[in-house]
């Protein structure tokens with residue numbers, strides 16, 4: 001089978017176009033071609049095909065019997081497979097996702113939250129955000145959520161998203177308690193890993209506050225678990241529909257979604273439609289990360305259309321929380337957290353992350369070559385992280401997995417934690433510098449050419465969601481050999497569980513993985529291997545996402561030219577969502 005070129009329409013796109021051509025043999029070939037390209041645009045993560053000002057083509061499409069041209073808010077004719085809006089040609093289904101999402105977001109944002117006087121909350125606010133030592137953006141975000149039903153909190157790693165959300169939830173609970181209500185809260189994230197991480201960070205933050213003497217009843221009212229969005233919405237095995245939606249809204253009063261940059265257009269649409277009337281939605285994420293793999297860049301579009309709120313000079317809670325009178329049709333609010341609180345004396349990533357995010361290659365290279373950023377290591381021109389001088393350092397954390405005692409459950413827990421220590425990230429999946437080849441070479445280095453496919457200490461990652469197994473895309477397993485042969489251990493919602501390798505859903509080796517796959521995860525040490533030559537998957541967002549997966553140390557293997565080129569490319573997605581939200 002020949003490899004799929006990622007710049008040519010797929011068989012599926014051509015088949016879609018051919019179906020139209022067969023039904024109307026005298027249709028202009030340019031219309032048929034545009035249909036194939038609109039279908040292919042979805043596969044590339046766009047919501048539509050951008051006609052880029054091709055007036056002749058637009059006019060031709062406008063008169064085609066396959067192309068609907070509804071008003072912005074109207075449902076498109078179901079008999080027409082394509083929709084033309086301005087310069088965007090959509091597959092009907094995606095245009096409807098976008099329209100429904102915009103509708104849903106406007107609906108949530110326009111609701112008014114009836115709250116009593118919030119002045120009794122002022123002492124708690126002062127305690128959690130002391131006016132002489134507060135991060136003004138964090139405090140503003142937490143205060144706004146008291147009266148505003150749709151809030152985006154965006155920021156890079158370590159800017160305090162979890163810190164802010166913990167406090168925001170405590171206020172919301174205190175507010176509800178003061179009014180004699182209980183608050184039903186849901187925490188969710190697009191992947192199981194991200195949900196675990198969110199729940200764990202929140203538990204740590206709450207424990208901190210509890211031991212500092214904060215009211216235990218308040219602390220106890222916060223959720224200790226987070227679920228995947230699929231689980232929250234009630235996925236039905238083998239069906240695209242969820243249990244919850246417009247007809248059966250979620251029972252929660254307040255829903256917080258972490259890693260929202262990874263949520264694609266169809267899923268965000270379904271989530272928003274399932275938010276009950278009068279309920280609040282808080283989206284957390286880093287808008288500079290890679291957009292979702294599927295059609296989207298939804299978080300960035302919502303952030304662009306929302307009202308960006310800056311801290312007020314007045315520090316009183318009542319002022320900070322006051323309803324904002326905005327002339328805009330879309331009432332969603334966004335607070336962009338600014339300051340990084342991670343300790344630079346341990347791992348000084350922030351200056352590099354900023355340069356990468358801004359596409360400033362000169363500064364990024366100067367920082368990398370200067371060697372002054374603590375625990376940031378630049379292996380310039382290294383094309384092979386397994387080459388002799390880097391190999392031992394790369395393999396060390398994984399060698400330790402080979403000595404884990406398979407009969408001691410506590411050791412297995414520790415080993416799964418150890419497994420999160422280091423990861424090699426790649427831009428590509430295939431080819432000599434792709435995740436598959438590098439992973440195979442790492443496995444050989446650890447266990448030899450004649451290795452057991454499930455050797456003791458091998459890491460695997462699940463590649464699909466399997467509700468039957470309770471295993472989800474991205475879940476990480478550790479292979480251990482016991483008396484009865486190899487088993488693969490996973491931490492599941494039901495606790496630590498062993499699986500026989502033959503019983504696992506689709507999975508792959510996980511010492512090396514693509515940056516896309518690593519989204520939503522963090523590792524103590526990240527090795528990033530950029531390809532020898534520029535590849536289409538490279539972008540500023542890809543490099544930013546990769547380096548911000550690291551908590552304690554970064555090793556970057558790249559050449560100047562490829563890094564420069566990567567930082568000059570933006571992973572932009574075609575989407576009409578922002579305009580749709582804004583337009584009156």
Ligand SMILES: Nc1ncnc2c1ncn2[C@@H]1O[C@H](COP(=O)(O)OP(=O)(O)OP(=O)(O)O)[C@@H](O)[C@H]1O
Pocket residue numbers: 134135138155156157158159160161162163164201341342
């Ligand atoms: N205003 C603040 N003052 C002092 N320390 C803070 C403040 N906000 C956050 N921190 C600390 O900075 C660290 C990172 O904060 P937090 O985990 O909330 O960030 P985050 O944006 O959720 O990070 P990520 O999602 O990337 O893990 C934590 O140790 C937290 O205690």
